[in-house]
Amino acid sequence: MSPVDTVMWRGDSDRRLRSTICVLEVYDTEPDWNRLIAAHDWGSRMAPRFRQRVVESPLRTGTPSWQVDPDFDLHYHVRRVRVAGDGSMREVFTLCEQLAMTPLDPARPPWEGYLIDGLANGKTAYFLKAHHALTDGMGAILVLAQLHSKSRDPIPGKPQPPAPPVKDLSALGVLTRQVEEEIARIPRLAGMAFDGVKALTDPKKALSRVLRYGRSVPRVAGMISPPGSPLLAGRSVSWRFSAFEVPFDAIRAASKASGASVNDVYLGGLIGGFRLYHERMGQPVEAIPVAIPISVRQPDDPEGGNRIAVGRLSGPTGIRDPFERVLTIREQVRAARSEPAVDIFNTIGPVLAWIPGPVLTQFSATTSQNDLQASNVPGIPWETFVAGAKVERMYPFGPLPGCAVMATMITHNETACLGLNFDAAAITESELFADCIVDGFNEVLELGESAGRLERVI
Template sequence: MSPVDALMWRGDTDRRLRGTISMLEIYDCVPDWERLLAAHEWGSRMAPRFRQRVVDSPLRTGTPSWAVDPDFDLHYHLRHIRLAGDGSMRELLSACEQLAMTALDPARPPWEGTLIEGLPDGRSAYFLKAHHALTDGLGAILGLAQLHSTSRDPIPGKPQPPSPEPVNISALDVVGRQLGEEVQRLPHRVDTAMRGMRALTRPTKALSDVLRYGRSVPRVAGLVSPPGSPLLAARSISWRFSAFEVPFADLKAAGATARASVNDVYLAGLIGGFRLYHEKLGQPVDAIPVAIPISVRRPEDPAGGNRIAVGRMAGPVGIADPFERVLTIREQVRAARTEPAVDIFNTLGSVLAWLPGQVLAQFSGATTQNDLQASNVPGIPWDTYVAGAKVERMFPFGPLPGCAVMATMITHNGTACLGLNHDAASITEPELFAECLVDGFNEVIALGAEKDSGATESVDPVLMRRVI
């Protein structure tokens, strides 16, 4: 396990910081159960990480090991339930909230999949949850793609890799592996020290680099973020889901108008929603602390594990003009991506991983002070099927590592699907908050509509909608 993955795994010591990521797929019919079982069996051979469990050291320090579970049982990991009520989206999301808040079994591969029947018109849903240490958002999409097909009918001739061999390793084996890795790191650390000493031959530049990096560390660690909103200050261990969708083309059009990325527009829509929510509850603020993941995943990296750094922003909630808000966010994101210390948690991960989970939990202020964490993950841009059922929508839901709101967006076949996980104690008016998010997105999306129409007056199309 990588050091960053180990930090996420140890975060579960504090139940407020459980790192469960989830994906909800909506199908046009009920998939064939036997084919679904077979797809999971095949997918777990194609992506062996889904057959691996975590084996830790006796003292729960250092990086744990991944090992193929000798007791891997698909019957445990894949479940089948039916909604008991009207099958509404609200009932479905409530069921998914309960599934997501239930802790994963640390003695098994950390994932569970649930087929959910009882939706209107013969439709169904599939809910996949996994520990963040298993993979990041992009890795999850790559893994989930193993279950998907380009055809409703079975496709013959797929590669058939053998089942990975079970591995029995002990906690002492993990200690031996950890010590071996530390020995392997010694040449790199000595080289780093030597390069530092050589840098002293140019003391002015060396001092400048050290000061620049030193000033960057507090920003990346969230130590100089704006204060959190008093309106969102409360925290609990209760998760609440909501889902939204918007045509991806409209997000692109708004981005083109402002010469900004889709991600900038996405963040501007979210922060616009926060602005309206604060205003309607009579507690406006100028800025809120926001964290965004910055992917450092390379094409040659394996699908499993996390390849992310952290970017920090002062979300400009006080900016009412959507165009100015997009531009401000664009510049903040650029600055966050170029912070000298942006990769500090990956750099120090091998050292931090030696701290016990109880000690690491004391550093949770780096996430608990965030009012918003937001990520944007590329999706699957074509029609896909699972065991004979067509995938209509894919809604991602991230964990709540102490923050008030976690927003995750994925694009599926031309539709940007937004999954929101909020702390029930932080957002006390969820219906109002959902309405404000829709309005916040639509005022940003209108930028693209204005350009296309050539209108001189404000256009307010209702292009984003809440799925409920």
């Protein structure tokens, strides 16, 4: 396990910091159960990490190991449930909230999949939950794509990789691997030391670099972010989901009209919603602390694990004009991406991995102070099917690592699907908040003069 994944895994020792990522898919009909199980079997052989469990170090420090579960059992991991009540989307989301808040079994590969029957109009849903240590958002989409097909009918001739072999991993084996990893880091550390000595040949330049990095660290660590909103200060272990959708063309049009990126428009819409919520609750604020992931994933990186850095923004809730707000966010995002210390958590990860979990959670201030964390993940841009059922929508829900709201957007077949996971103690008026997100987002979309508008699903 990588050091960053280790920090996420050990963070579960504090219930408020559980790192469970979720995706809800809505199908037009009921998929064939046997084909669905076969798809999971095939997908877990294509992405072997989903057959692996975490083996902790006997000292409970250092990076844990991944081991193929000798008792891997799809009968446990893939389940079938029926939604209560009238089968409405509200009932489905209530069920998914409860499933998401239930901890994963640390003795098994940390994921579960649920086929949800009983939706209105003959539809079916599928809910996947996995620990963030297993993969990041982009990696999750790559893995989920293994279950999808471009055809409703079975496709013959797919590659059939064998199941990954089971290898016994003892406590001594884990310790040996940890020592080998630390030894393997010596050349890199030596290279860094050599570069440092070499840089002294130009002391002025070296001092300038050190000072720039030193000034960057507090910004990346969130030490000089704006204070959190008093309105959103509550924290608990209760998650609530809300979902929205909008034609992706409407976001593109606003992006083109404003000269900003799709991600800038997305953030501008969210922060506009936060502005309206504070105003309508009678507690306006000028700015809120916002964090965004910055992907450092390379094409040749494995599908599992996390390849992300953190960017910090001062969400301009005091700016009423949507055009000005989006451009302000654009400049902040550019600055965040170019921070010298942007990758600091990956840099110091090997050190953090040796800190025991209960102590490590004390570092949660870097996330619990955030009022909003927002992620934009590329989805699957074409029509897809799962075991004979068409995938109509795909709603993502990130974890709440102590923040008030986690927003995630996936674009599926030209529809941008937005999933919000929020702390029930932070957002006390959930209906009003959802309405504010719709209004705030749509005032940004109006920049593009498109007919497309954000609509609330639930």
